[in-house]
Amino acid sequence: MSPPGSRLRPFSIKAKLGALVVISVFITTGLLIVALRTRTEFRFITVFSVIATLLITQFVAHGLTAPLDEMRAVARSISHGDYTRRVSGAGRRDELGDLAQTINRMADDLEAVDRHRKELVANVSHELRTPIAALRAVLENVVDGVSSADPETMRTALKQTERLGRLVETLLDLSRLDNGVVPLKARRFEVWPYLAGVLKEANLAAQHRTLSSGSGNHARTDVHLHLDVRPAEMTAYADAERLHQVVANLIDNAVKHSPPHGRVTVLARPGPLPESLELEVVDEGPGIPEAERHRVFERFNRGQAPSPHGPGSDGGTGLGLAIARWAVDMHGGRIGVAESVRGCRIQVTLPGAAPYRD
Numbered sequence: 148m149s150p151p152g153s154r155l156r157p158f159s160i161k162a163k164l165g166a167l168v169v170i171s172v173f174i175t176t177g178l179l180i181v182a183l184r185t186r187t188e189f190r191f192i193t194v195f196s197v198i199a200t201l202l203i204t205q206f207v208a209h210g211l212t213a214p215l216d217e218m219r220a221v222a223r224s225i226s227h228g229d230y231t232r233r234v235s236g237a238g239r240r241d242e243l244g245d246l247a248q249t250i251n252r253m254a255d256d257l258e259a260v261d262r263h264r265k266e267l268v269a270n271v272s273h274e275l276r277t278p279i280a281a282l283r284a285v286l287e288n289v290v291d292g293v294s295s296a297d298p299e300t301m302r303t304a305l306k307q308t309e310r311l312g313r314l315v316e317t318l319l320d321l322s323r324l325d326n327g328v329v330p331l332k333a334r335r336f337e338v339w340p341y342l343a344g345v346l347k348e349a350n351l352a353a354q355h356r357t358l359s360s361g362s363g364n365h366a367r368t369d370v371h372l373h374l375d376v377r378p379a380e381m382t383a384y385a386d387a388e389r390l391h392q393v394v395a396n397l398i399d400n401a402v403k404h405s406p407p408h409g410r411v412t413v414l415a416r417p418g419p420l421p422e423s424l425e426l427e428v429v430d431e432g433p434g435i436p437e438a439e440r441h442r443v444f445e446r447f448n449r450g451q452a453p454s455p456h457g458p459g460s461d462g463g464t465g466l467g468l469a470i471a472r473w474a475v476d477m478h479g480g481r482i483g484v485a486e487s488v489r490g491c492r493i494q495v496t497l498p499g500a501a502p503y504r505d
Contacts, residue, residue, distance in 0.1 A: 167207050171200045214243045218250055225250075230258035273470065275311065277395055280352040282307035307348075310388075331386045331477055335422065335500075338383050338415050339376040345394045346372045346413065353402070370405045372398065376415040383415075384422040384500040389474040393482075396467035397428040397493050404432035404491065423499030431490040440484040444472040471495075 175196045182192040217234055224232045233254060234247040285304045288294040353368050394413065401411040414427040435443055471493075475482040480497040 164207075167203060170203055174199045174203075211243065214239070214247065218243075218247065221250060221254070225254055225257065228261075230254050230261055273467065274392065277348065277352050277399075278307045278310045281348050282311070284351045303351075310391075331389065333384055333386050333478075333500075335382055335384050336387055338381050338424065339374070339379050341387065341390075342374055342376060342394065342413055342415060345391060346374055346398070349395060349398045349402070369408045370402045371408070371410045372402075373410060373412045374415075375412060378417075381415070381417055382422060383424040383497065385424065385478055385497050386474075389477060390497070392474045393471045393495060394426065394428070396471045397495075400467050401428050401430035401432070401491065401493075405430045406432060418496060418499060420499045424495075424497045426495040426497075427485070427492055428495075429487065429490060429492045434487065434489070434491045435484050443484060444468045444482065468493075 178192045178196050178199075214234070221232045221234050233251045239247065282304055285294075285300060285307065289296050289300060294300055349372060350368075353370075398411060398413065405411055409431040411431075412427075412429045414429065416425045417423065418425045472482050475495055475497070478497050480495065482493065482495045485492045485494045
């Protein structure tokens, strides 16, 4: 029994070369028969036969070598780091078509790896910015005499330092995202004090950006953050660090798109399952057009809505909502843009303890 792939395909290179030989023989034989019947000299028949065979061979050779030249050019581009080019002959039904498909798949894989590497660096930079800004704000307040180095202030600085350490530890987790082996450290926690801490950190980060920018054009300290947790004693079950990424990024996005002296509200309610959680972050900005809602959670998507601060305002990196969706997906939850009469309303649902039980 012949091995798989050894059977002659109707459009394979072997079949084409065989057809070339058969056609050449038929042409030569036909010309010989014509010569015998018309008593034409054989030298003319030989010349015509050679010319016809060369033309057919040239036609077949061009069909075989042109794709190879294109593949060589694409392979050279890939070796130089350009993963955007593709071989156009992937639709051929011969060995060259198979080779073209293989090169295109290789280019797709290399492009995905390169994109993942760039997104990883961007993600890490984006996530490190908030705790660094909050820690710097606390230390600058102490140095400038705005606040004293009392235990409470030092505990705030220590908390940010510890969070920085945890974020650095997640580098390995982020590198294993594609393999689906990122661990979740879910635990039970009280929702109100937890979210109050997230809002406090958001205010500290905004104050730091105002001081460091010197102009306030890109920092929003005029937006009021409001927390609404009902019932106040409710608890939830989730990975607190991952949930912090969700809430912090949603608040940051809402603040950026809020009008002057606007209001951003974070609502928390119990979900339908035990210790499940339903969160909403609502702002008073221009909102998200319905046609753009399916794209807002894509990485590097910065949206088309006009900024309430005019041209030149800081639109962010386009990673915040993508990171939020990643963290929610890890919990097996849902995140999306909900209908709202005014502004934008992002809904998050986390399933609670049930998915983590043995």
